Amino acid sequence: MESESAPRRASRRPGGGKGLPLPAAVERFLLQMGRFVHMLGRVFAWTPRPPYDWRQLVRQMVKVGVTSTPVVLLTALFTGMVLALQTFTVLKRFAAESYVGTLVALSMVRELSAVLSSLIVAGRAGSAMGAELGTMRVTEQIDALEVMATDPIHYLVVPRVWATVLMMPLLVALADGVGIFGGYLVSVVLMGANPVSYLNTSFQFMKLNDLMSGLIKAAVFGLLLATIGCQQGFYTTGGAEGVGRSTTSAVVLASIAILAADFFLTKLLF
Amino acid sequence: MADSNPTPIRGSGERPVPDAARARETGEPGAPREARRLRIQLRGLVKSFGPKLVLDHLDLDVADGESMVIVGGSGTGKSVTLKHIIGLLKPDSGSVVVDGVNVDQLDNRAITEFRRRFGMAFQEGALFDSMNVFDNVAFPLRRLSRKSSGEIRQRVDECLEMVRLEGLGARDISELSGGMRRRVGFARAIAHEPEILLFDEPTTGLDPVTTAQIGEVIHDIGERSKTTMVTITHDMQVAFRVAHRIAMLDRGKIIAEAPPEEFKQLPDARVKQFIHGEAEGPLSDQPAEGGAGRRGTGGFGR
Numbered sequence: 001m002e003s004e005s006a007p008r009r010a011s012r013r014p015g016g017g018k019g020l021p022l023p024a025a026v027e028r029f030l031l032q033m034g035r036f037v038h039m040l041g042r043v044f045a046w047t048p049r050p051p052y053d054w055r056q057l058v059r060q061m062v063k064v065g066v067t068s069t070p071v072v073l074l075t076a077l078f079t080g081m082v083l084a085l086q087t088f089t090v091l092k093r094f095a096a097e098s099y100v101g102t103l104v105a106l107s108m109v110r111e112l113s114a115v116l117s118s119l120i121v122a123g124r125a126g127s128a129m130g131a132e133l134g135t136m137r138v139t140e141q142i143d144a145l146e147v148m149a150t151d152p153i154h155y156l157v158v159p160r161v162w163a164t165v166l167m168m169p170l171l172v173a174l175a176d177g178v179g180i181f182g183g184y185l186v187s188v189v190l191m192g193a194n195p196v197s198y199l200n201t202s203f204q205f206m207k208l209n210d211l212m213s214g215l216i217k218a219a220v221f222g223l224l225l226a227t228i229g230c231q232q233g234f235y236t237t238g239g240a241e242g243v244g245r246s247t248t249s250a251v252v253l254a255s256i257a258i259l260a261a262d263f264f265l266t267k268l269l270f
Numbered sequence: 271m272a273d274s275n276p277t278p279i280r281g282s283g284e285r286p287v288p289d290a291a292r293a294r295e296t297g298e299p300g301a302p303r304e305a306r307r308l309r310i311q312l313r314g315l316v317k318s319f320g321p322k323l324v325l326d327h328l329d330l331d332v333a334d335g336e337s338m339v340i341v342g343g344s345g346t347g348k349s350v351t352l353k354h355i356i357g358l359l360k361p362d363s364g365s366v367v368v369d370g371v372n373v374d375q376l377d378n379r380a381i382t383e384f385r386r387r388f389g390m391a392f393q394e395g396a397l398f399d400s401m402n403v404f405d406n407v408a409f410p411l412r413r414l415s416r417k418s419s420g421e422i423r424q425r426v427d428e429c430l431e432m433v434r435l436e437g438l439g440a441r442d443i444s445e446l447s448g449g450m451r452r453r454v455g456f457a458r459a460i461a462h463e464p465e466i467l468l469f470d471e472p473t474t475g476l477d478p479v480t481t482a483q484i485g486e487v488i489h490d491i492g493e494r495s496k497t498t499m500v501t502i503t504h505d506m507q508v509a510f511r512v513a514h515r516i517a518m519l520d521r522g523k524i525i526a527e528a529p530p531e532e533f534k535q536l537p538d539a540r541v542k543q544f545i546h547g548e549a550e551g552p553l554s555d556q557p558a559e560g561g562a563g564r565r566g567t568g569g570f571g572r
Contacts (some may be wrong), residue, residue, distance in 0.1 A: 053411075128293060139394060139396060140392045140393070140394065140396035141396050141397070141398055143353075143392065143396065144356055144392055144396040144397075144398075144458075146358060146385070147356055147358070147389075147390040147410060148385070148386055148410045148413060148414065148462075149382045149383065149385045149386045149410075149413065149457075150382075150413050151378075151382060154307055172428070250320075
């Protein structure tokens, strides 16, 4: 049995009530959007209220940030390497291979680090949030929190969301550096580019805005993926199968949200 | 048929509680149940999940210091009733009044405060598996009280001793048996010394010996903590052990209510069938997991 405060109330079909029947897909979309906005609103509303659970925040920062670091950096390294490999051969046709560093650095900093790192964290930490909260929902642990006068959003969701928002820019900053290093390795070691010239061109055309936009994107993507992951877990129904569904949805919806938000943020920030 | 008798069969208002228990309730040994303050009043409670009617104008009173046990088959609405009392579910109509407060009308902040007076033990324990036994039991103390860490440690030890799990505070939840998990859940429920204790199916899935032990633990908790208790179960052994009154729920309504000894003697065929666990009888004529539902099918659990 689940509490009214979460899945039960929200899972009623509008078509079964007094409202106009809606196509199932539209209904599902509106339901997800409504839950997302509701959860985000509750996260912001609960954030300034005591008690502040710093231990939980740090624990989540370690879980989201530290444990994701190796896979994020590995992805950034290979992305930078592949980018250098691809652009070097193409730019060589125009005798513009000296701009490989610029292209790799700007691509990583403005776009790729943030998007790829967020997608990886969504698959890793976002899915874990969905599974963890989903399991807590179906085993009545969330009900138990409510019974002990503890708001589950405050206790479970707020630290996860802010831990992700704080850790994503740090992860992306690291990924930026490692991605640029990957491009350097390929260009200088494999392709024989001049190392000094490569580094010069890497940063010559970079503005602070390029760097900041990537970090802002990372924070926004973190907010999206953590809120969606928690939301999917929080509204889990249907036992173990439901937890599986929530975990999958957490990754799929967060990935879509990240890619969609990337477009709008890019339009907004540049 | 079950529906031929819509008025619940009531036993005596007098509870056969021990003198000690009686005395602690009002200070007047032998005080009749009617004379005591009502802590929980459910009036005309109706609850549906989609097309499935689970509670059908349910009425129930629980007096101060009383141990009320609600029995009934699977899917008859026992857990739903319990979750209405603590405000985890809102009724479609009817009211839940606890200590004069209409639970349905409380906003989020008020209901959070309201729940401080409750302790609830869940069906499978609902223990936080990221914490050990000690931290689980200490959780409500850390969240709901201003006790120092020394006081918390002392209270946790007391609670673990009360549920016969002394010295197991460092154990991980994954290392516990089903019965031990339930008892840790009890310890967590009583830790902050609530005024009202709720037990949701405390013996489901346990062997008969463990079931009997759990019954003893709940009985001891009632005697030592002196709180109002509502237990839901389908286990009559536990019901007779811990109840001052037993109410039987069927198709979303209370169909019988009496102190344990009187409950055993009630003439209602449904009560007799349930007590004796007979396969044939008026309860068997109903659809399985039917609750009060006449329009829908399927369970409403998780």
